[in-house]
Amino acid sequence: MNDVSIERAGDAQMPEILPLLAPLAGTQIVAFVARDGNGAMLGAGGIGWQSWGDPPGFPAWIHVMPDHRRAGVGRALARALIERTQGEAPALWAIRPLVEGEPAPAFAKAMGMEPRYRQLRFRGDAQRLYAHLVSILDRLRRHDRIPDGATCVRLDGNNAAAVAALVRREVRGASPAIGGWIAQALKDPTRRSAIDLDRSRVLEINGVVAGAVLTRRLADGDNSEIICTVVSPEVRGGWANVLVLTETTRTGAESTCDWYLFDCAHDNRDTLGLARRTGAEHLSTEENYYYAIAGRGAA
Ligand SMILES: CC(C)(COP(=O)(O)OP(=O)(O)OC[C@H]1O[C@@H](n2cnc3c(N)ncnc32)[C@H](O)[C@@H]1OP(=O)(O)O)[C@@H](O)C(=O)NCCC(=O)NCCS
Structure with missing residues (x-):
């Protein structure tokens, strides 16, 4: 050098x-x-x-x-x-997260960092995702699994702070800027920003925020990326996730969205199953790299 x-x-x-x-x-x-x-x-x-x-x-x-x-x-x-x-x-x-096979993970490892979490990135057909989710939701409704007070609404000034807090609390690796992105989208909904209000949905139970799916519009203007899916711990692992994802993908499937980009933790069986059953294409694998400072010298 x-x-x-x-x-x-x-x-x-x-x-x-x-x-x-x-x-x-x-x-x-x-x-x-x-x-x-x-x-x-x-x-x-x-x-x-x-x-x-x-x-x-x-x-x-x-x-x-x-x-x-x-x-x-x-x-x-x-x-x-x-x-x-x-x-x-x-x-x-x-x-x-650093994409497997690119220079960055090799660099991170050479610096003494270690991979901690692994995600798979998929591209999924919007119609197939929506149709599959609707079929699961219909089955849950038939079995009375969806509580009466559960509803999906737009992200707005009333629920924004609670959504940002839920994401910060529950989503590992959420951007520290998430609150700012939401505020920016609400301030100027006509501007292309990090959050697409038209295609994001918030789950409320009796008016209390219990989940959200946040998306952003990709540069092509038609397709979307799901940047975060979250439900509060009390309603995890069941109907809540399905409901908010169905209502979110409905917004895309009923407009110009042909496909979604989405990430899934390597051990999240539900989302991996959704990806497999809807023929989503596996694009890449990414890992979050961590460096423990305590007791270690510089690389
Ligand atoms: C990742 C990045 C920061 C590396 O910067 P760099 O100046 O090329 O890295 P260095 O020359 O200091 O490399 C240090 C070591 O990392 C490893 N490394 C770096 N790039 C590598 C590559 N393309 N393939 C394999 N190993 C690599 C090597 O072990 C290297 O040591 P060596 O050259 O003696 O073999 C650079 O590629 C970059 O800016 N990428 C885009 C941004 C990004 O992905 N950042 C991730 C930050 S964690």
Whole structure:
């Protein structure tokens, strides 16, 4: 690694660095920048200064410019992040799951990180998903499994705070910016944002928020990604999940959505079964990487 310096980024440098650290948006970022001898930026690394994940740690991200990879820049940035975190938090998490087979997991392992959670990413046909969910829901209704007070509604100003709190509490790896995304979508529903109000649904039981499926519209404008499915612990493992997913996929199937992207924990048998029965295509496998700081030196 020739002539590379790593320095703490000040406020004035943040506009240049933030695009590289987009996954950390919505957190208070402590950033480091790597430059060559002429001051050109080679990459950046950042820590979101807040507890996150399970077990808790600070979320982090590193991005090295493509022309400068495999020259030790990422390693130098990782060392700076670890040193800064020492004594402040017990661990670092890569804030995004890393896709198997890409350079990032090889890098993370070389830095001493370990994979903790594994998700499978699927692309599922909107009509088939909806039809399959409707058939399960009909069966549950016939067996009187859906309580009278259960209803699915749009995300709005009345339920937004409770939905954000539920997601933050129950969804492992939820973006720390989730509350901000919801607020932004409600403030300006016409703007394409991280949450699609038209295709997201909230489960309420007697007016109390008990679940949600949040989606975002993909860049093609027609298809959607399910970014989070959550139901509160009291109603887990049964009808609640099916109801809110059915009502959400109804919005897509009855509009222009041909397919959904969705993730599923490797051991979530219900969602894996849904993916298999509806012929969803397995696109990739991703893992969340964790680095325990306590008692460890820098990589
Ligand atoms: C992942 C990333 C940050 C690595 O940065 P980098 O500067 O190329 O990494 P380094 O040169 O310091 O590599 C350190 C070690 O990681 C491993 N590594 C890095 N890239 C690798 C690759 N493409 N394939 C296999 N191993 C790799 C190697 O063991 C390497 O040591 P070596 O070169 O002596 O063999 C860079 O590829 C990147 O910015 N990717 C896009 C953003 C991203 O995915 N970030 C994930 C952050 S956790």
